[in-house]
Amino acid sequence: MTGTLDIMLVRVAEGAPAAGKQLSEVRFPAGTLVVSDGDGNRIARPDTTLTAGRRYVVAVEPDVADEVMNLLQG
Secondary structure (H helix, E strand, C coil), rough: CCCCCCCEEEECCCCCCCCCEEECCCCCCCCCCEEEEECCCCCCCCCCCCCCCEEEEEEEEEHHHHHHHHHHHH
């Protein structure tokens, strides 16, 4: 692959705007895809809860990376 997507492993911070919410409740910007939990054991679904302290694999377009980090880490 030679694209420009950033694939990140992000730990959700306590008190972050997305912490404790299901993916369907978080308004991620276009160009964001939460792929799986950090262990790679489960594909993320709309009912996946973003638990503080847990890691998630997230694919983002570079121009929205800062906004996504703000949602996940505050």
